[in-house]
Amino acid sequence: MQATLITVGDEILIGQIVDTNSAWIAQQLNLQGINVSGIISTSDTKKAITTSIEQAMAQSDIVIMTGGLGPTKDDITKKTIADYFGVGMSFDQGTYDRIVRLFERFGRTATEAHKEQCYMPDNVNLLLNKKGTAPGMWFEEQNTVLVSLPGVPYEMKYLMEYEVLPKLKERFPLAPIVHQTILTVGEGESIIADAVRPVEDSLPSNMKLAFLPNIGQVRLRLSATGEDEEIIRKNLEEKSKEIEALIPELIFGFNNQTLEAAVGDLLKEKGKTLSTAESCTGGYLAHMITSISGSSAYFIGSIIAYSNQVKQRQLGVQSETLEKYGAVSEQTVKEMVIGALKLLKTDIAISVSGIAGPTGGTPDKPVGTIWLAVGDATKIETKKLQLGKDRLKNIHYTSVQALNMVRKFLLAR
Amino acid sequence: MQATLITVGDEILIGQIVDTNSAWIAQQLNLQGINVSGIISTSDTKKAITTSIEQAMAQSDIVIMTGGLGPTKDDITKKTIADYFGVGMSFDQGTYDRIVRLFERFGRTATEAHKEQCYMPDNVNLLLNKKGTAPGMWFEEQNTVLVSLPGVPYEMKYLMEYEVLPKLKERFPLAPIVHQTILTVGEGESIIADAVRPVEDSLPSNMKLAFLPNIGQVRLRLSATGEDEEIIRKNLEEKSKEIEALIPELIFGFNNQTLEAAVGDLLKEKGKTLSTAESCTGGYLAHMITSISGSSAYFIGSIIAYSNQVKQRQLGVQSETLEKYGAVSEQTVKEMVIGALKLLKTDIAISVSGIAGPTGGTPDKPVGTIWLAVGDATKIETKKLQLGKDRLKNIHYTSVQALNMVRKFLLAR
Numbered sequence: 029m030q031a032t033l034i035t036v037g038d039e040i041l042i043g044q045i046v047d048t049n050s051a052w053i054a055q056q057l058n059l060q061g062i063n064v065s066g067i068i069s070t071s072d073t074k075k076a077i078t079t080s081i082e083q084a085m086a087q088s089d090i091v092i093m094t095g096g097l098g099p100t101k102d103d104i105t106k107k108t109i110a111d112y113f114g115v116g117m118s119f120d121q122g123t124y125d126r127i128v129r130l131f132e133r134f135g136r137t138a139t140e141a142h143k144e145q146c147y148m149p150d151n152v153n154l155l156l157n158k159k160g161t162a163p164g165m166w167f168e169e170q171n172t173v174l175v176s177l178p179g180v181p182y183e184m185k186y187l188m189e190y191e192v193l194p195k196l197k198e199r200f201p202l203a204p205i206v207h208q209t210i211l212t213v214g215e216g217e218s219i220i221a222d223a224v225r226p227v228e229d230s231l232p233s234n235m236k237l238a239f240l241p242n243i244g245q246v247r248l249r250l251s252a253t254g255e256d257e258e259i260i261r262k263n264l265e266e267k268s269k270e271i272e273a274l275i276p277e278l279i280f281g282f283n284n285q286t287l288e289a290a291v292g293d294l295l296k297e298k299g300k301t302l303s304t305a306e307s308c309t310g311g312y313l314a315h316m317i318t319s320i321s322g323s324s325a326y327f328i329g330s331i332i333a334y335s336n337q338v339k340q341r342q343l344g345v346q347s348e349t350l351e352k353y354g355a356v357s358e359q360t361v362k363e364m365v366i367g368a369l370k371l372l373k374t375d376i377a378i379s380v381s382g383i384a385g386p387t388g389g390t391p392d393k394p395v396g397t398i399w400l401a402v403g404d405a406t407k408i409e410t411k412k413l414q415l416g417k418d419r420l421k422n423i424h425y426t427s428v429q430a431l432n433m434v435r436k437f438l439l440a441r
Numbered sequence: 442m443q444a445t446l447i448t449v450g451d452e453i454l455i456g457q458i459v460d461t462n463s464a465w466i467a468q469q470l471n472l473q474g475i476n477v478s479g480i481i482s483t484s485d486t487k488k489a490i491t492t493s494i495e496q497a498m499a500q501s502d503i504v505i506m507t508g509g510l511g512p513t514k515d516d517i518t519k520k521t522i523a524d525y526f527g528v529g530m531s532f533d534q535g536t537y538d539r540i541v542r543l544f545e546r547f548g549r550t551a552t553e554a555h556k557e558q559c560y561m562p563d564n565v566n567l568l569l570n571k572k573g574t575a576p577g578m579w580f581e582e583q584n585t586v587l588v589s590l591p592g593v594p595y596e597m598k599y600l601m602e603y604e605v606l607p608k609l610k611e612r613f614p615l616a617p618i619v620h621q622t623i624l625t626v627g628e629g630e631s632i633i634a635d636a637v638r639p640v641e642d643s644l645p646s647n648m649k650l651a652f653l654p655n656i657g658q659v660r661l662r663l664s665a666t667g668e669d670e671e672i673i674r675k676n677l678e679e680k681s682k683e684i685e686a687l688i689p690e691l692i693f694g695f696n697n698q699t700l701e702a703a704v705g706d707l708l709k710e711k712g713k714t715l716s717t718a719e720s721c722t723g724g725y726l727a728h729m730i731t732s733i734s735g736s737s738a739y740f741i742g743s744i745i746a747y748s749n750q751v752k753q754r755q756l757g758v759q760s761e762t763l764e765k766y767g768a769v770s771e772q773t774v775k776e777m778v779i780g781a782l783k784l785l786k787t788d789i790a791i792s793v794s795g796i797a798g799p800t801g802g803t804p805d806k807p808v809g810t811i812w813l814a815v816g817d818a819t820k821i822e823t824k825k826l827q828l829g830k831d832r833l834k835n836i837h838y839t840s841v842q843a844l845n846m847v848r849k850f851l852l853a854r
Contacts, residue, residue: 039653040476043468044662050482055456064454069463069480072651077479083496098578134827159831165851180654182834223809240457247472304724306744307529310731311717311724314745318723321799321832323747330745332717332727338742338785342755372751409605419734 029200031053031057032084035076036105038177040069049094049184055150056188060197061205061253062090072096077108090196095179096166097162106165109176110149113167117147127161136265155191159183165189173199204257208268209240212278212288212430217241224248229397234260242427243421243438245287255439268350280435288316291431294438297325302434303372304330305343307355307380308398312425313380317427328374330382334362339381343367356381356393358410361401365408376437378402378430387418398426402433407436442613444470445659446480446499449490449509449518450592453482462507463599469601474615474666475503485509489674489791490521498585503609506555519578522589523562529732530560533567540574555608568604577604586612617670622653623661625843626700630654633688640683647673648680657841664831693848701729704844707851708739708789715847716785717743718777718792719754720768721811726793726840735813741787746777752794756780761812769806774814778821790849791815798830800825811839815846820844822850 039045054145065087070080077096084091096105110117113183124146131138145162148154155164155175160183165176175192177184196202206248212220217239218407219229227314228237234254240247250268254260273280280290295302304313314330319324331342336355339345344367345360353359364379382398389395400410412434415422446466448605452458462484468476468624480501483493490509497504509518523530537559558575561567568577570591577600578589588605590597609615625633630652634641641650647667652658663681667673685692693703708715711788717726729846730736749768752758758773759779766772777792795811802808809828814821824846828835 038649038651038664039662040464041467041480042471042664043466044465044622044653046459051453051456053456054454057457064456065484066493067480067482067730069459071478079500080479087492095451113823125811137487139631139635140505141634150554159829159834182831197771217611238457239457254675263730277762280742309717309728310736310746311727311743312731313727314724314747315722315836318745318747319833319836321801323795327747329751330724330729332743332745334727334731334740334742342784368474410549420732423728423732428582433824 029062029090029202030065030088031062031092032065032088032091034077034080034084034091035069035179036069036072036080036093041071045049045143046065049179049181049422050186052168052181053092053094053188057090057092059205059207060193061198061202062200065427066404070166072104074104074108074111075427077105078112081109081112081174088318089172089200091172093174093176097176097178100214101192105176106147109167111173113149113151113169117149120146121141123148123154125252130161142301153196155279157183157187158190159186166192166195169198182185189240197341203253204255204260205251205253205322206264207283208250208259208263208264209283210250210271210279210283210284211245211281211285211287211290212248213428213435214278215226215246215275217246220246220248224271224274224428227267230270231267232263235264244425244432280432286320287428287431287435289440290318291322291435292320292326293315294435298438298441300375300438301326301328303328303368303374303377304430305368305377306330306332306379307334307339307364308384309380309423309427310334310384312423313378313430316427318433328372331368331371339364339423342371344370354393354398354429356383356397358399358401358412361399362408365403367399369403369405376402376434378434380426380430382413382422382426384419384422384426386419396422398422399425400430400433402430402437404437409433442475442503442615443478443501444475444503444505444552445478445501445838447490447493447504448480448592449480449485449508450482450485450505454484462592462594465594465598466507466601468504469606470505471618471620473606473610474497474573474618475609475613476559476666487521487524491525492517494522494525494587498582498587502585504585504587505605506587507597509589517560518562518589518750520529521740522578522580522587522666524783526562526564526582528563530562530736533559533561534555535563536576537565537593538682543574548583555775568600568608570600571598571603571605572599579605579608614664616668617673617757618664618666619674619677619838620696620851621663621677623663623681623684623689623692624658624694624695624696624698624700624703625661626658626693626841626848627687627691627793630659633661633691634686635826640680640687643683645676648677650684657719657838657845680699690849691829693712693845700734700841700844700848702733704851705730705733705736705739707848711851711854713788713851714739714741716741716781716787716790717843718744718790719745720794721797722793722836722840723747723797723845724844729840739784744781744784752777756782767806768808769812771814771825774812774823775816775821778814778816782816789817789847791814791847793839795835795839796828797832797835799832809835811835813839813843813846814851815843817850822846848850
């Protein structure tokens with residue numbers, strides 16, 4: 029089963045945005061055993077879109093287009109698709125009613141531009157978009173399926189997950205493919221690859237291991253294909269267990285779990301509450317924790333102590349400590365933990381202070397020097413990181429490390 | 442002048458990496474007035490690469506390929522290019538000598554695989570790669586140029602900057618193209634489209650307007666092509682001014698500016714400091730503010746008051762207020778601002794309390810009900826949002842709205 033992806037829009041062609049949609053869609057299709065044989069980014073002119081559709085339809089069973097469905101008049105994808113199929117366009121009252129209702133809920137009125145948005149090619153099968161105003165569109169021509177989706181990532185993802193993938197599974201006979209993803213944190217790709225090599229070298233030919241690194245985390249995805257889903261699933265689980273036995277302390281979960289949810293589950297399981305005291309991560313650690321629905325069960329709050337005054341006044345860091353060791357020091361992060369425990373009255377607190385960069389370093393403490401501490405009323409553990417100069421990467425990586433420190437602290441108790 | 446980019450390699454097609462090279466190359470070409478009319482990502486098989494080259498050469502003056510030049514045996518780009526041009530391949534002693542010297546410097550020895558890497562198509566014009574072992578390759582066929590570059594970003598960027606762009610400027614008479622992007626916050630795409638329609642309808646044929654929406658923000662990009670850069674830039678500026686006059690209060694900046702940086706600049710300009718008191722945004726607002734390097738000049742810190750106890754104890758919200766109006770209320774966010782101003786001693790504070798979802802709503806206050814307040818010692822302004830059920834989108838959208846409230850509050854002073 030071959031798929032081609034088309035992204036429509038000049039913003040990719042002038043380099044204003046990076047095409048992350050295609051990578052995500054390609055991942056999802058691969059998980060279903062659908063091979064992506066090409067990705068085309070095309071201008072939003074009728075000629076360019078038509079050429080791309082012709083090329084894609086000629087070489088694939090499935091064509092997925094994103095972008096070019098908004099209410100403004102530079103969006104001509106829909107009209108071009110109708111012309112490609114040689115059909116007219118009709119007003120879809122259902123889509124318009126949804127837009128009117130949606131706008132009413134927000135106390136606003138739909139405009140003339142929204143009415144134009146409701147004209148649909150006559151051969152369309154509309155896909156309900158619960159995250160936005162533009163529905164997805166599904167077309168079939170002989171044995172090929174063409175899908176057109178909005179380019180806004182969360183709308184596209186919703187439509188892929190709840191509409192497109194289920195319909196593709198129904199429409200095409202896909203050979204069974206089974207995946208198991210082992211989620212790790214705390215070591216880099218090459219160290220993990222070396223550690224699990226004995227198992228990787230023993231994999232049968234119908235099984236593959238892929239390393240998917242992200243900032244501070246590495247996912248190990250085992251995939252197996254075969255005739256009998258039952259059997260390949262059993263074989264996959266065996267190999268997964270063998271890998272787990274080689275790196276037990278690095279594994280925080282499986283498949284779609286996240287580190288922030290895994291830490292939340294541990295806190296609930298142990299009946300503990302958490303607070304953070306953040307300097308250089310500036311709230312990103314608290315954001316990761318609170319991105320989990322229901323985190324209010326264990327997360328009480330944070331002090332974002334960006335200035336030293338807040339470190340002193342709210343968290344009770346001693347001025348002598350700041351003078352003698354500096355704000356980026358083991359002593360300071362320890363006192364920040366003590367302060368957060370006392371002020372926010374939680375069982376556990378985690379603190380961070382560092383130089384996120386890209387400027388602000390000194391010979392002693394270059395950019396990327398970061399101290400962390402985690403502790404409770406009886407014990408405080410610290411850790412120093414020495415990172416690069418990329419500010420956002422440092423903030424993200426440090427927050428992941430902080431969550432891992434909380435995880436290990438909880439597991440040791 | 443039309444260009445097509447081709448990226449070779451399965452890692453993009455399985456979604457393992459996002460293609461950032463193409464966005465960067467597209468930016469560079471656009472700055473030179475070269476229009477990128479398509480980007481093709483293709484598998485590293487001979488058939489797929491050949492098809493892509495044929496398509497690209499047929500539709501463009503310039504084709505730039507990246508990837509598929511490394512020393513591993515799945516890299517067949519070079520042989521495919523030679524076959525496409527119908528030429529043989531010869532060993533290039535100069536390239537081999539460079540590799541040997543490079544390896545000697547690191548105390549290593551070049552391998553047989555490196556020797557294979559030195560066979561080059563007979564019609565190539567080699568581009569010296571000072572950042573790696575694989576040279577860039579420049580080919581010409583009639584009026585079309587084909588360039589093949591390594592996929593490693595810093596090698597590709599070096600070759601583009603020092604070899605490809607200078608040679609392209611020599612080789613082609615480039616027509617100027619000018620862009621201007623107007624950045625807005627506070628209204629959706631369709632409302633803005635309606636507001637600026639008079640100008641959009643008056644645009645000359647050499648000028649285009651595109652709407653690029655993101656969560657809570659819409660970018661309006663004007664592009665113009667023509668003979669004389671001076672003249673089109675002037676015409677573009679005129680049209681930009683006309684658009685600005687229609688939506689002055691929505692515009693926070695131009696081109697590569699960000700909202701968080703614009704608010705930071707305003708705070709510096711007015712000499713004011715800022716703190717946040719966040720409930721449902723859980724630190725994301727503070728993260729947006731501190732994602733800007735140098736934000737410590739105006740951002741002091743935050744209280745993330747996820748539990749009501751922290752709202753009461755740290756921010757001084759009255760228990761009567763919480764009992765009578767609830768944590769998600771105008772009264773509570775007002776008291777949170779007062780508390781943050783007092784506790785963190787800043788000129789301005791912004792507070793947020795709401796139900797981010799997807800659960801936790803009541804008939805009175807459904808999921809997506811969010812209150813915001815911004816204020817200083819003399820005045821507090823509040824705002825209520827009624828959003829959907831997508832937790833992360835609500836958090837992001839609310840943080841953007843909060844920044845916009847700070848921006849407007851500062852502008853009114």
